[in-house]
Amino acid sequence: MSILVYTESENGKLKKTAFEVASYAKGIAELMNTSVTAVSINASDVEELGNYGVDKILKVDNDKLSKFNADAYAEVLTQAAKKEESKVVVLSQSANAKYLAPILSVNLDAGYASNAVKLPIIEDNFTVERTAFTNKAFNQTSISTDVKVIGLSNNAYGLKENESSATVEDFTVELSDDNFGIQVESVDKNTDKVSIADAEVVVSAGRGMKGPDNWDMIEELADVLGAATACSKPVSDMGWRPHSEHVGQTGKPVAANLYIAIGISGAIQHLAGISASKNKVVINNDPEAPFFKAADYGVVGDAFEVVPQLIEKLKEFKANNS
Amino acid sequence: MKILVCISHVPDTTSKINFTDNDTKFDTSGVQFVINPNDEFGLTRAMWFKEKQGASVDVVTVGGKDTEPTIRKALAIGADTAIRVDTEALDGFQVAKELAKVAKDGEYDLVIAGRESIDYNGGMVPGMMAKMMNANFVNTCVSLDIDGDKATAVREIDGGKEKITTTFPLVIGGQKGLVEESDLKIPNMRGIMMARKKPLNVVEPVAADTHTKAEIFRKPAPKGDVKLVDADNLDKLIDLLHNEAKAI
């Protein structure tokens, strides 16, 4: 009956989202008076999950799973959920988790609610609040199946420490060739930069930057803040920046703690995708830019003057506060 | 190569989002409906396979009669045949069941769907459908090439990309990158005229059950006013971000 949670890792180390989904699973376990079982694949530092309410860790070590494979990973979680007789399975909304969750839900004949932002309500109907219309609204979604799969939006619940003494159990899974219909030939990952999905801070810039050559200061600002860089859609359409940086309704969603928008007007499609961010700062020379209506903090000014100054001042601040 | 493109009929990105019937239904009054942007990229890539590699391209939607203008537009862009499964789309599982049936019956090699629909943002139909059909599946697909019985795809991952090879039957969850924005086609007069003569087959649903139900909607609470900081007083901004927002 344990709540099952998929705790993701990278290069053998648990990701920050693993602790967030564990915290959330613990929240559900408290509502349902049960325990939390985590599944971790090829991670070595799993004991740390005990700080976030996990009671048992099913530790999978398998060379066949060294590269992410959605169908095979979904199979691991399916077998774990059956073994634990779990009624609720929790995942993050990383690109990998979003890839495997629909497969898992078919395997388990479970209803799947993606982009959840709150703990479920378990009285009467089991309902979960999730975002819809690209963050322009929220929706209470009820799940009627016996087993439920929930995808928790990044940064929606936060980390909640909860000391428990987690036991670690080796878990072996049966995988067949059918689980490996997809071969990953190569992975091209920028390891020295945080991704938009994982970032606490995102520095984003738009057409107001005039051209691709002016991105040095955007990158420098991101560097100082340990931030990911992002951009508006026209910037990626014109090839100034890679598509992977395009955020908004038709690009990537951003649910960061801090989103800094520079030279971005604040079109509805842009705002939709970033509105789940907690604090939004706009820097724009047009005080009428719609972004000022959506932001928490704003500076009316020329980016080419404001950003270099901001970089200097942040460097000073970081030097004094570290 | 038989290709099926799944089209979800969604409100235009500029639509005002409102709800009716005690906040249980999306208010469609005055709303313009379009082909889901992710599907439009997939459809355009499918047209490339048709032109360059002789593929056939059908489109399918699960929905009521009101979705017909949207699939007609897909015909005008160049799809050969449209299929409408005549039932209201209620949840991802039900829609995936209906689509999987159409894909199986039609013996399609490749099913192109979108990463997510921009209305309900489920992000689940293509993956569910792939599993139901026992097909291979690539999500967040930003590039797709076909060479005989092999497909090469690029998938976007958090912070990078992954190159994948696989075989058919294959389902993809596509997005921008499959083609560029500038490759998207606005249907011309001839396309629109031809689309009127192309078949739009209405098929009965298998009446799949649902797993979830969208109950009450609510809109985010209105935001407070922006705090403006003078451009020559950026220390103030840093102070606010540190002490008030606790974001740095």
Ligand SMILES: Cc1cc2nc3c(=O)[nH]c(=O)nc-3n(C[C@H](O)[C@H](O)[C@H](O)COP(=O)(O)OP(=O)(O)OC[C@H]3O[C@@H](n4cnc5c(N)ncnc54)[C@H](O)[C@@H]3O)c2cc1C
């Ligand atoms: C179907 C559809 C989907 C879309 N999806 C997305 C999406 O997902 N994401 C997205 O971003 N957009 C999306 N768009 C595009 C969106 O409508 C806007 O066109 C786009 O967001 C504008 O980008 P921008 O703010 O960079 O450029 P602009 O609107 O040109 O704004 C540039 C801003 O920079 C400011 N500026 C100029 N010079 C300076 C300076 N020196 N210093 C400071 N500020 C300066 C200007 O005042 C202006 O506000 C979509 C559009 C459609 C039709």
Ligand SMILES: Nc1ncnc2c1ncn2[C@@H]1O[C@H](COP(=O)(O)O)[C@@H](O)[C@H]1O
């Ligand atoms: N009612 C529908 N009819 C046809 N295809 C759909 C429908 N709903 C979703 N899809 C397809 O599934 C993709 C993902 O949708 P979703 O899982 O709803 O976010 C869409 O981009 C479409 O390609």
